[in-house]
Amino acid sequence: MSLRHYLHDLIVPALKSCTAYDNDPIQFDIPQQITHGDFSTNIALLLAKKAKTNPRALAQSIVDALALDTAVLQKVEIAGPGFINFFFKPEFLGESILAVLQDGSFFGKSEKHKGERANVEFVSANPTGPLTVGHGRNSVFGDTVASLLEAVGYDVDREYYFNNAGRQMRVLGDSTRLRYLQLLGQTVEFPETYYQGGYISEIAQTLVDEFGSTLTEEPAEGKFKDQAEKQIFDDIKRTLKRLGIEHKNFFNENSLYEEGKIKGLLEHFKTEGLSYEKDGAVWLKLSELGNDHDRVIVKSTGEPTYRLPDIAYHVTKFERGYDLIVDIFGSDHKDAYPDVIAALKSLGYPVDKIQVLIHQFVTIIMNGEVVKMSTRKANYVTLDELVDEVGTDVTRYFFNMRSISSHMNFDLDLAKKQSDENPVFYLQYAHARICSIIRVTQEAGLQAESEDLHLLVSPEEQALIKKILLFPDIVLQSAESFETHKITGYLQELAEAFHKFYTFCRILGTEQKLAQARLSLALACKTVIRNGLSLLGVSAPDKM
């Protein structure tokens, strides 16, 4: 049980005894000043209005009603306008480290959402070219959100939605065909609007190697498209695997047509009076569902627009029984989802189970200039190239350390040149340092013992202990708010607390009982760093 839970359970009976408390959330802050206690709550300030009394008086009656255990809490005081500040007993905090050592790799996880199933859809790039640095943010963030959800008990399916039909893919096939013909020595014009990337020629070369010149009459949508799709998809999966990302499901949009989902949906909209025909196209009456404009769902050519399969796709997510449906999009997709959600709502689905997470774009800076990226124009930096330059750990850490609502600058030159100064090394160094301490102290015949953890009362020890005990709260908050950067921020603070502990609290040369307790604390810290980095998909090396 985290310290916050302890305080919550302590204060609720007191609140009920002296206010009209009806399960409002109770906030426990960690004050910036240590003189304001380990935790602080503003509950008296919030409830004073309802109770028609002044906050300090209410705080006093709450404190008077607390069933205090003096072995756990040293002091509870009222401060300022009516804050209630809690001071834990240092010896109790020291002994709490035992739970971390016992839980090991489970520490930080919980079973709050056990029995619930979640679908996290991310990447979902169509197989028209290699993943770019821009896809990196989506990929890494999505995978980490999935890991966080698993850590709080969800059964998570990672899913990749793709479309291997339509105009984009026809152009891809024809681009490959033209490169093939060029490789055979024919002079053909290669349109500017076609895929310009060098990978197209590589695919064409494999066709030359395998089939020679026998494909000159082959249609673009035959072998050319198939081969391009296969090679590109293999490439995408290989890139993702380098980042430790593996999807359980690859959902092909085409299966929605094959299984009649599209047709059924169209008929449903028609019979419900939610669609109509105009100018030879079928429109969805989104204006009646609370959105601004009606939208075309079937073009006058008879081809559906992306909205129709997107709706059908989300219907399958509900049909597959997920309790939580997470969609991770770049900001260019933000105009699409309100239409999809409105349509799903009209179909009677509980759309509050859907969480749409939109990340802002990554701005790539190369040679001091902003690079505008386009797969078609091939002026991108691939995700593979980024991993080549800075490695998996730095890539994953970097994309996770910023809030997704912020635009992100990615200075490639800086990332390459100063990778030694990347914050991820600060954490890994702390971990490697602890591993080294364990090696050296073992050689000196010292073992970690949990008998005397109450001896850990110095400021540096207490600061580190409090950080460590906070980890389960951070994991839960990060998971439920879908914010991976809370983990990276926390780990920075944890590593800082450790490095200070290391500097001021020596183990070797200290009285044996205290030395054993300190070694236990170092071990607990190692456990949390490792667990935290593991959530992020970053390695925790024993040596660097």
Added chain:
RNA sequence: GCCCCCGUAGCUCAGUGGAUAGAGCAUCGGCCUCCGAAGCCGUGUGCGCAGGUUCGACUCCUGCCGGGGGCACCA
């Protein structure tokens, strides 16, 4: 014109309506006969502007200014 995101230290960014707004990098200055100096300690007159909401606003609301993205019978 409409919609979304952003504006916090020289730079990159944190900051669930709480008490004296933080970190990393950069600058300058200290600390290794002692468990890893990839570390520690010190060093800074910063919340775009103007109103409003309230006990309290970087945080919520309105307007303005500035930057990014999106507004197709493309996906």
